[in-house]
Amino acid sequence: MKDMSLAAKGHDRIAWAAREMPVLSRIADRFDREKPLAGVKIAACLHVTTETANLMLTLMRGGAEIALAASNPLSTQDDVAAALVEKGISVFAIKGEDEDTYYSHIRAVLDTHPNITMDDGADLVTTLHTERLDIIDDVRAGTEETTTGVIRLKAMAADEQLKYPIIAVNEAYTKHLFDNRYGTGQSTIDGLLRATNILLAGKVFVVAGYGWCGKGLASRARGMGCQVVVTEVDPIKALEAVMDGFRVMPMTEAAKIADVIVTVTGGLHAVNAEAVQNLKDGVILANSGHFNDEIDIPAIEKLSVARRMRRDFVEEFELKDGRKIYLLAEGRLLNLSAAEGHPAAVMDMSFANQALSIEWLVNNASGLEPKVFSVPEEIDRNVAQTKLESLGITIDKLSEEQLAYASEWRSGT
Incomplete structure (x- = not known):
């Protein structure tokens, strides 16, 4: 981490991003009440930005213990990293770090013996599978944020090298249709x-x-x-x-x-x-x-x-x-x-999928094979519905008659 004196600026910028992330905020409030992640250790390799900070704080409010490394040597916002350390999250990330430092930070995150991995590009997962098989039995499941990482993980699964189930958050409609586009x-x-x-x-x-x-x-x-x-x-x-x-x-x-x-x-x-x-x-x-x-x-x-x-x-x-x-x-x-990454309003949906997928995995991972899975449809739709509600937008609902019509094969021209 570069400089703790940057923390005050980081806190202000994290709070500014939170204004544009109402879906994640609602999840954070529920997590705070219910503590669905109590006792869970999470190792995250993500872009250390204001939006990611709000995701980390949401998971922490759910009871998780978190260690965070950067998923790209140039994507870290150093003031955000400092602010997260003050919040009690272990951060290993410096903007401009060289490749050796980058991977040393990933190894430091793995040294926490995580139960859940969160990745953006699959460097964390591949390092775990190639260098730290001694701790892999502690890992129950994981998530992957981006297309490149999903491609790598599917290749691992096809080679029967993937050791635990991972949800491809990138495949959620409320991620790729909005975040990516x-x-x-x-x-x-x-x-x-x-x-x-x-x-x-x-x-x-x-x-x-x-x-x-x-x-x-x-x-x-x-x-x-x-x-x-x-x-x-x-x-x-x-x-x-x-x-x-x-x-x-x-x-x-x-x-x-x-x-x-x-x-x-x-x-x-x-x-x-x-x-x-x-x-x-x-x-x-x-x-x-x-x-x-x-x-x-x-x-x-x-x-x-x-x-x-x-x-x-x-x-x-x-x-x-x-x-x-x-x-x-x-x-x-x-x-x-060269900039600050995606606007917070669109990352709100991506990181809501992340948070809810982590919660779902904590409850369901034991019954899953070591493969790459899509975000459960109910999570994807819940994120979209909550986003609409936060925007003050309501939509139509099918009547009983319309629902019956949609499942009827006899009626025709």
């Missing part, structure tokens, strides 16, 4: 503008990947006046992008015309060595997927004759032929490295 869309643009202060209007903006994060980012870039191009490997998603009004082409072609390229695929080298060869002078490269593997940074380094920092989070690479490429935030999560 509206959260990533807005926060990535925020990070891009904070890092560069460029005018987006008129720029050719390439979005690599048209999943829910890509949909949100493409929509927001178009709203800023950009000419948006989408690259995809999935023909269905590519067709959807076309019908949403975007140009679609291979990355090697898009690289020739792009002013800005942002990757949100969750995969490897969406901007590969061939695309790097085609990049035009002055292009800005960034990533909002979980790992910086989405951009082939070694290929850029191999072609470079010089590199220097131009601004905070903006590194200039000068290529042998004189072209300049600008890489933002080391290719790491732009929205959390």
Whole structure:
């Protein structure tokens, strides 16, 4: 943890975020009364932000003992980390930590012998499975927050290496339809503008990947006046992008015309060595997927004759032929490295799913196989209903007659 003198600022920012998180607040109040997590040790590897802080405080009010590490070396908000320590939560996270420190923090969290893991990217779970099998019998279950982590965990399960059940919070409708789309869309643009202060209007903006994060980012870039191009490997998603009004082409072609390229695929080298060869002078490269593997940074380094920092989070690479490429935030999560991550209002639903999934696992994990599971539908719907109520919005309910009609097969034309 960097500096305890930052705690006061952290408390203020955590309280500000809480104003936009009414669903989590209602859960916290119930947890405080019922203590459903009493005696449970939780090891969390998440982005240490104001929104995450409110989730940690909710779990603590439920009776849990928590140790928290960062899930990305650049995503920690140091004032938040200090404030959480003052609240009684063990935090191992410093913005800008190197890789060795990053993994030492994950190991420190595992040293608490947790019963539940909470992960964002699956680094905690994979470290546990590869280095700390001696404590794995203490772990009952876990949750995973993001697409990249879910992919890794499903691969572990397919290889029969996953030792306990994990709920993929990312798969909840109230997570990926809102957090991934509206959260990533807005926060990535925020990070891009904070890092560069460029005018987006008129720029050719390439979005690599048209999943829910890509949909949100493409929509927001178009709203800023950009000419948006989408690259995809999935023909269905590519067709959807076309019908949403975007140009679609291979990355090697898009690289020739792009002013800005942002990757949100969750995969490897969406901007590969061939695309790097085609990049035009002055292009800005960034990533909002979980790992910086989405951009082939070694290929850029191999072609470079010089590199220097131009601004905070903006590194200039000068290529042998004189072209300049600008890489933002080391290719790491732009929205959390150069900005503050998703707005609290959208994380309210994601973290409500986290809190309720933890509670559900404490009560039900013993009957589950070591696989990746979706968020129970009743939790997902409860989160949506509570969010609507917090916004003062009511919806219709089916009458008995309508319910009967919906289950009747005899009536027809």
